[in-house]
Amino acid sequence: MSDGNGQGHVVIVGGGFAGVGCARALAKHDAVRVTLIDRNNYHQFQPLLYQVATSQLAPSDIAYSLRKLFRDRPNVDVKLAEIAAVDPATRTVTAADGQTWTSDAVVLAAGSRPNFFRTPGAESDSFPLYTLDQATRLRSRILTLFEDADRSPELVDRGALNFVVVGAGATGVEVAGALADLISDTMALEYRDLAVSAARIHLVDLGHVLLGPFSEGSHDYAAKVLQRKGVRTHLGVAVTAVRPGEVELADGTTIPTHCVIWGGGIQAAELAGATGLVQGRGGRLMVLPDLSVDGAPGVHAAGDVANIPDRHGEPLPQLGSVALQSGTWVADNVLADFAGKPRKAFHYHDKGIMAMIGRGAAVAEVGPHHHELHGHIAHTAWLGVHAGLMTGVRNRVDAFLAWGWDAFSSGRGPQVLDRSDAARIDWEHEQAPESAVA
């Protein structure tokens, strides 16, 4: 794979945890040249998107310029492009605008996108929460609803303050809890003329528990915390349709709402299908235990776009730490290829799973045996794991300290409403059916 003098060119598609982790590991080797390509000019710290959506953090708090991250790594070049096709045979990637890059090794790390499971209206009329753009769009929608209801209190009867979260995994539970905190701690104080107590949060999931992948103790703890916050849970029930002004559940319930937050699941990025490579569950690329793609020499996949097997062949979940570790692992195997050495099978160092359910309330199941923690100690564990992710991305050791200071000490709560048209709600045409009939 090398070009003969020890130099190899690696193209990495995607600047998330997997892509950045891979690029950082490769950057240490002067003989390797890296081109890191992303559709955005920044890395987004995905686990905290829900904090942007609920005005706890500013978008800039969780976005880092990719060019700046690699400014002092002369062998890493960053390119802004949307990759539309990959030819595994020639290791050529092609952007939507026609640019192409051919390389000695391609690392596919394009991440995931929401999976709407063909739910009618979900794609057009709900608010997914997987990108920074989506998080700021959701934030604007939430703030706009409060402003519109403040101006026209009769809109409350039309569901202006009803929020429906679809999916009770970590994303759904985190956004439901944070939204409840925002409403009770902030909105109730700041909207004096508005009956903020009329606001309702509904959490809907097809499964019968909250935080499915967690243990039973965590299910119960999450349910207790959310109940205390006033979140209404609808478990064991599917969402059958999302329409402007309402959501319809399989049990016949319709909830008037102008804000359906989609945390219902993810699938591989569209790019996975444009490779011609074998896809597994959720469209994720099938990889060998060493994260290379069978039959496509020099092609590797890491992070959410890949169906990564654990030691027993079971797929690992789509987590930031899996992405970061798999990206770094791929770097080692690319270097092994270049050196003519054998690749190694990926070994995931399991740090556990965790979710914040609101201020001071978290669940964490830590370490390979998933030791269960709740409350403040879980919050501390949560901070620790995110510190690891953060320092895995940013260069400076003190990055997390600066971030922690910003994020948790200043409490500035950037409730800034974009004045974009996207935030505006067409109350004439987007309405609950009762009003439509009237």
Next chain:
Amino acid sequence: MSDGNGQGHVVIVGGGFAGVGCARALAKHDAVRVTLIDRNNYHQFQPLLYQVATSQLAPSDIAYSLRKLFRDRPNVDVKLAEIAAVDPATRTVTAADGQTWTSDAVVLAAGSRPNFFRTPGAESDSFPLYTLDQATRLRSRILTLFEDADRSPELVDRGALNFVVVGAGATGVEVAGALADLISDTMALEYRDLAVSAARIHLVDLGHVLLGPFSEGSHDYAAKVLQRKGVRTHLGVAVTAVRPGEVELADGTTIPTHCVIWGGGIQAAELAGATGLVQGRGGRLMVLPDLSVDGAPGVHAAGDVANIPDRHGEPLPQLGSVALQSGTWVADNVLADFAGKPRKAFHYHDKGIMAMIGRGAAVAEVGPHHHELHGHIAHTAWLGVHAGLMTGVRNRVDAFLAWGWDAFSSGRGPQVLDRSDAARIDWEHEQAPESAVA
């Protein structure tokens, strides 16, 4: 003016320095009820907009939620609305969406908007820098130009890296200096494939000096600093037209450019004309020395929307400190009206004028005698005056410290490119004339 039991209702139109200063002063008096109305849900710290445009600060660093600013002031209510008309006779303000507020006193503090002086194409094809929206739009344009040139280096010949700043007042000089720093310190390191040294900044002004209102020593210092930074100045020459892809000067020069930054002057907000009140230079509302409007009892104006006379009857400049002080002064006169006491003539406590010309280089003319300072000591004075403005707006004494830490110590440089369509450049149709002919 009082409603008989000592309670008075004051409507303030505009949440800039003048409006917030006025509301904060009135909030101390429990008997007064304040409605503060702005088109945005945030106060923007206007003197630092150029730092947002040049990726030194994030938008959230200079935007504060108005509701949050007054959260602990139960007698101040914040409303999000765009006021379209004012009836001075009934002290009624009407929003574009039909909402109305009638009050005992109206404070007009709607600020300013760019003045394009009927320059053809300037309004449609240049980037003014007076609102946060405009600053983020300009930031996206700058970053998009570098990305587009990185992708298609031939665009450099079509002016992709030419930036033209119109107006050599504080806004123009500050943005030109900061842009030069951004290009030399950041872009040159981060765009490895791009001939960043081909970037050019042009600064155009009809006048014959930089920083007109400053003294001769400051004119020369600013010229020297900008020259050292490579900024080309075109003084004594008017801009005759702005077109997509080029700007045309009165001396016959045309400069191919896709980024004309308009710092050419300001005029009163459109609202001034919707009051039926007498307007002076720049459309600003004529006020008596006590900042009330002659013949309109209970109507006051403060900040940039007003033509505020100094002790000699000369109009004061449109500065943050004039706005903040005049807003606070109006609060005292409104209270005097309510108490049946005489109003007092506004006395401006002149802290001087200052401008940053780039990292570590500033000019300041401090105090009522405008003692002239340059360089680092001017930078310190600049920080001091902005600390005063900042603490005039935010509640906590340590606000400035937190801000100073964020803004100057972390140096995170949020070069985050919005993926909005607004940022995209249509290179087929927006081109320099040479290319159009070809």
